[in-house]
Amino acid sequence: MVSPSDLTGVTKPKSLYAKREPVFPKAVDGRFRRLKWAIMAITLTIYYVTPWLRWDRGAWAPDQAVLIDLAGRRFYMFGIEIWPHEFYYVAGLLIMAGVGLFLVTSAVGRAWCGYACPQTVWTDLFQHVDRLIDGDRNAQIRLQNAPWTASKIARRSLKYTVYLAISLATGGAWIFYFADAPTLARDFATGNAAFVAYATVAILTATTFLLAGFLREQVCIYMCPWPRIQTAMLDEKSLIVTYKDWRGEPRKRGTKKATLEDLKLGDCIDCNQCVAVCPTGIDIRNGPQVGCITCALCIDACDKVMAQVGRPRGLIDYATFEDAKAEKAGETPKPVLKTLLRPRTILYFALWAAIGLGMLFALGERTRLDISAQQQRNPVYVRLSDGTIRNAFTVKIRNMETRPRRFAIGLEGLSGATMWLETGARDRADRTVTAEVAPDALGKFRIFVIAPPGEETRDEFAFTVRALDPEGGSDSTKAVFERP
Amino acid sequence: MADDKKRIDVPTGTETMGHEWDGIEELNTPLPRWWLWSFYATIVWGLAFMVFYPAWPMLSSATKGTLGWTSRGQLEQELAAEQAKKAPVLKALAATPIEQLPNNPALLQAAVEGGRAAFRVNCVACHGSGAAGAKGYPNLNDDDWLWGGDLKAIEYTITHGTRQPDHDATRFSQMPAFGRDGMLKGDEIHDVAAYVRTISHQQKADAAARRGGAVFAQNCASCHGAGGEGNRAVGAPRLTDAIWLYGGDAETIQATVTNSRFGVMPKWGGRLDPATIKMLAAYVHSLGGGEGAAPVETAAK
DSSP: OOOTHHHHSOOOOOOSEEOOOOOOOOOOOSHHHHHHHHHHHHHHHHHHHGGGOBOOOOTTSOOBSEEEETTTTEEEETTEEEOGGGTHHHHHHHHHHHHHHHHHHHHHSSHIIIIIOHHHHHHHHHHHHHHHHHOSHHHHHHHHHSOOOHHHHHHHHHHHHHHHHHHHHHHHHHHTTSSOHHHHHHHHHHTOSOHHHHHHHHHHHHHHHHIIIIITHHIIIIIOSHHHHHHHHOOTTSOEEEEOHHHHOSOOTTOOTTHHHHHTOOSOOOOOHHHHTOTTOOOGGGOSOTTOOOOOHHHHHHHHHHHHHTOOSOSEEEEOHHHHHHHHTTOOOOOHHHHHOSHHHHHHHHHHHHHHHHHHHHHHHOOSEEEEEEEOOTTSOEEOTTSOEEEEEEEEEEEOSSSOEEEEEEEESOTTOEEEETTSOGGGOBSEEEEEEOTTEEEEEEEEEEEOOOSOSEEEEEEEEEEOSTTOOEEEEEEEEEOO | OOGGGOOEETTTTEEEEEEEETTEEEEOOOEEHHHHHHHHHHHHHHHHHHHHSOOOBOSSSBOOOTTOOOHHHHHHHHHHHHHHHHHHHHHHHHHSOGGGGGGOHHHHHHHHHHHHHHHHHHTHHHHOTTSOOBTTBOOSSSSOOSSOOBHHHHHHHHHHOBSOTTOTTSBOOOOOOTTTTTSSOHHHHHHHHHHHHHHTTSSOOOHHHHHHHHHHHHHTHHHHOTTSOOBGGGTBOOSSSSOOSSOOSHHHHHHHHHHOOOOOBOOOBTTBOHHHHHHHHHHHHHTTTOBSOOOOOGGGO
């Protein structure tokens, strides 16, 4: 806060470039800190462990539960296998993530930033490393200002080594999503992995080390676009971390409980704990600001102090602007559930759920067998010696099962027509041909169809495909036979 | 927007820039210093780039760069790599007699694909991009072959061409110009055309056709066969089928008999290497009318 006396004088000359003010957040305990611990444990576990989960898909497909197989152009996720042409599922997931972010933001503000964002999670982890090695806030500040003694060098080396180890594990875990994890781990250790694996690990290790180790809140304030968008997503009904200035002001340092009423002072005793614990180093008492990631650690810190001075908790609390106004006017704020359930959040949720249900439905309905036919256009038809007309088609059969399958390709309609595979012979032309498609593959077959000359220049018919195994399954596709 | 409007913004304690637009002012928030350093780093990067890579345009060229990299050099490298990748296939092709190609499906497939590319470069001018031919230029998709349609025959035709002067191995034959040289009279030509149209089922037999049958037996059967079934040894077309190189109507047939035809194709041996010719033959054979040497059938598995 600037005191009014600062405003009268001539403006001070100011550098165009500011050095980063180091932030040394103090350790704090409380309900939101515990929630943050829990979310950190869950998200980090998911990130590091997922690639090591196995999933039996039989002999023809990888056994990794979650695998993004770029070379084979497949995406495996537990029982679901996504082909490139089914990429709309991934697009759907991205849209769900987007709408989900809108939903969360409109309901509870920047909860994503405060708890689940990777930048927050790893920064939090690194800050804990700082505390383990350098001690809590005061010790860290002392060490920062201390001269470079052997002890300081040793501590710093140890700290950066731990940073590096975590960064390496983080970068290393990423590549296991893209290849069989145990094999890649062995290859990686023995120097036999692909160059791209080493490059990826090097880049992700460097970014983790730099972004979580040093840039920290700078990422949230200067690099991340999301805080800028969020200003548009928040409204007066969103739950955000709010300092109740009507209750706290005027603040007075070290005020005794007894004198509070007499002097008409606020509850804030200006102990600065909310600033000390803040991982982005802001003062929440200045109101909502771009640096606030609503991690609510200041709430934990303030609640503790309020308990000590015998005042009710919640001087800093999750509250909507409307609540804050109501509370100031002496009314009771709306219950949380009512705050969360309002047209805007319900609409977002409905949209989010509709996309999710639609995708689930599509996933349940999709077939694992697909046929398509493309007519050769150059030339469209060929007249043969005996006067019959031949058309050529490229028939594609997608076998999305993880086993080799044999199929019967048949003609539906087009009387008098027969066909043969390019690899077959015309003298054995028939109404059906059989073809084998490798597991989890697209079979491409050039098929010649001959039909007697006729009056019709365009004859519609269909290619059918039927699986020749007990599980069965069939599909068909329309095609046109053309004549001179 | 004068500087004297600069003041300290009360809520944030930050200096303003002195601008104002409809009551909205800009705060003079300093950039983080690391940002400045990132900016300097990009300048250093740019300078290093200019040292290492071609950068400064001169009058007729550009600075070379210490790494010696050029986009042309990179292209040449990539072409060489591509060539090296193709080398084993070309070597295998050169070593395999064409009639044995179907025994090696992978090599055959590679040959067909290579032939497709070579066809686009060398053959489309006459035979069309889809090999459908044109009047006087055979359609290579159909099952009618003047000189034979198995792999070996096609390879031979491509290598030696047809009716090439001064080339001993070329496919050669010459149909007499029966009308122009006075070997047949006008009504005889009319009759023989009617006969040919009868044996190709384009019209019913009539008196002219019956007279033409005798003319045919005397003048045409030696090359085209007694029944008009053609003779591949001399490239004499089969006259009983539905495929006509120049057209099957009475007028065109009469013109053919009167003036004869003399379709030529260049000999590609010497212009293209034997491996490329094999690839072309394999591609033409794969278009749907290739004869003999039926490859392994996948359905037989």
